[in-house]
Amino acid sequence: MSRPISAAPQDVLPILTALLQRQSQATLPFHTPGHQQGRGSSQVIQDLLGEGLSLDLTELPGLDYLAAPSGPIAEAQDLAAQTFGSDLTWFLVNGSSVGIMAALLATVGEGETVLLPRNVHQSAISGLILSGANPVFINPDWDATWGLAYPLGAEQVAQGLAAHPEAKAVFLVSPTYEGLCSPLGAIANVVHSYDIPLIVDEAHGSHLGFHPQLPPSALSQGADVVIQSSHKTLTALTQAAMLHHQGSRIHGQALSRCLNLLQTTSPSYLLLASLDAARHQIATQGQQHYDQLIGAIADCWQKLDPLGLPRLDNRLGPMDPTRLTLGTWPLGLTGFALDEWLDQQQKITAELPCLRYLTFLWGWGTTAKMLESFSEGINALMRAYPILRHDPPAAFPLNESMLPSISQPHLTPRQGFFAPQESFPLGESIGRISATSLCPYPPGIPLILPGEVITAGAIAQMEQILEAGGQITGLENHSRKTVSVVMS
Ligand SMILES: Cc1ncc(COP(=O)(O)O)c(C=O)c1O
Structure with a gap:
């Protein structure tokens, strides 16, 4: 069952306290990072970052280990679990991206089915490439006036699961980049009736549930794993994020193993301390x-x-x-x-x-x-x-549906990504299978996935976005005219 978010002030900052203690010991730093607490940093960096550089430390005696925490990191993660209402919380130093990849890797294996909306962030596609899972995409409601997709509703998830009872997990995005939330309580009931986990990409919702006028958090509505970019809506430093877990449908140890596979062994303690501070701030001042x-x-x-x-x-x-x-x-x-x-x-x-x-x-x-x-x-x-x-800018269509194609991919994202491939002119690639994600950034939602057939509609939309001044990642060179396709 979900727990209410704790409002108890937790007036301690274990990671920052440990860092300051380390700093006060003033030992001679014959260790990484090579700037050695700012002494060797270039002058511009010293002028910009000053004192803060002496706290740019990684794993040292007294500072604990991110991959096997038992000291201040463990304490800070426990406090975060109490604050956000999880059983276990992990601190992430490569954004929600790494948490999303680890959650998928820990939950769905090679050839297993996972249900997800087509408009997921590219990190979910990276997770599918790593795991080899077979994505079954659910069609989100598309609003042609706004040119955006809504988050999934409970009925859509119920239909998806009825058609694919073999699914091992459901992965959702809520809130969307624009702040639209799914009715997660109702969705969790549907998903749990199949005794499979609900993973929620709540990258844009670390703050949810901390005020009666904010939507409830995914954890409070029963999601099994929730990934939050604490750097997006709280005050953690860029890249700092959290992964929360509750219940027994996913093994906590599996999440730990997958995170340890993907995260650095030199985590920045400035990032970790900023997570601790962001948790403290929302708990005490939210x-x-x-x-x-x-x-x-x-x-x-x-x-x-x-x-x-x-x-x-x-x-x-x-x-x-x-x-x-x-x-x-x-x-x-x-x-x-x-x-x-x-x-x-x-x-x-x-x-x-x-x-x-x-x-x-x-x-x-x-x-x-x-x-x-x-x-x-x-x-x-x-x-x-x-x-x-x-003086209107480049024309753009008013009613044309611009949702990425909903057809099931020809190959799984992993098969597409690792298949023998060749460069091909984008304009001539219609009908070819892409070996890469082609993705407007922001918002980072791929138009074409590895393993998916490149369509005329997707190319037209990419051209519109580029013409309007947007960016597309995945095109091959500076002229952005070629793309990697699977060899025919
Ligand atoms: C919906 C969604 N999920 C995940 C991410 C990845 O988050 P991060 O930048 O913290 O890795 C983003 C980033 O914009 C996003 O918009």
């Missing part, structure tokens, strides 16, 4: 912080709503109020063009530009004053609108 932030966001809405720009709602389940997604099509703009305009003209930088919308993230550093500047910037945009409208 309620107050989200009271203020959600209040300031409501004031901001009052100013923005009369402007008439569409903002995204979730018709399937709850939505994270700390994400704002504005539709850009009424302005005759792509999200990429609006992103650039706001960045250059208003000094406002958004999180996620897409063809038909732009998503903003309101986090721990967002102040009421910043939100005021934000609404002024959007007001300025609306004043500038006629000018932008006379």
Whole structure:
């Protein structure tokens, strides 16, 4: 059963305390990292990072081991487990990406079936390549006006499992990058009725459940494994993330083994200490912080709503109020063009530009004053609108469905990735099987997977994204004109 999130203040920071103790011992550092507590760092780095460099340490006496923790890391992970409501929590130093790969590797083996939505992050595809699992994709609802996919609902998962009762796990993304959440409680009931685990990519939802106006967390709704990018919506340093586990459908030891296979043996203690501090901060200040932030966001809405720009709602389940997604099509703009305009003209930088919308993230550093500047910037945009409208950027379709192809891959991602392959001009590759992921970044959701047939629709969408100023990873060279395909 799920546990409620603990609100108990846990006023200790074991990793930071251990680091400071180590620093105070002032031993001569004949060990890595080679800058030896900043003494040898280049001057620019010393000027930039100063004192902090003396804390850039890795595994040393008294500092514990990430792969076999028994000291401050174990203590900090236990505190995180209590705070987030898991049985076990692991700290990650390569983002949610490494947690997602490890969770899939620990759960579904070569040739075994896993159900997942087609619009997963590329790290889930990497997990499938590593494990050799056979993905069965479930079709998410597609919104052609916004040009985005909704998270899966319980009925879709129930249908998927009825058609594939052999599945060994279900993997979901909730919330999506735009803050849309699945009804995870109902989904967990369906998945558990097959006695298989539910893995949730909650990369964008470390903060969920810490305030009554935030959607509930995946753990509180019964998910077996949950992966969170603590660096995205909490205050951990970039790359720092957590993997949480509860119940007995997946063996904790299997998760440990897979994490140890994939994580570095030289974890940065600055990253680990930042996870500890982020856990402490949300446990002790979360309620107050989200009271203020959600209040300031409501004031901001009052100013923005009369402007008439569409903002995204979730018709399937709850939505994270700390994400704002504005539709850009009424302005005759792509999200990429609006992103650039706001960045250059208003000094406002958004999180996620897409063809038909732009998503903003309101986090721990967002102040009421910043939100005021934000609404002024959007007001300025609306004043500038006629000018932008006379000079529209690259055309983009209004109604064409742009969801990645839902057909089952020709080969598993692993078979496609490791098959003999050759370079091929992208424009001539329609009908060929891709040996790689072709992926707009952000959001990092592949249009084509290794093992999947390259379609005219996917190429057209990639061309649109590139033309609008977006990036595609997976194309082979700087001219981005060739792609690796499976040899025929
Ligand atoms: C839905 C989703 N899952 C996983 C990830 C990977 O997270 P990380 O950057 O922490 O590795 C991302 C990154 O943007 C994401 O959007």
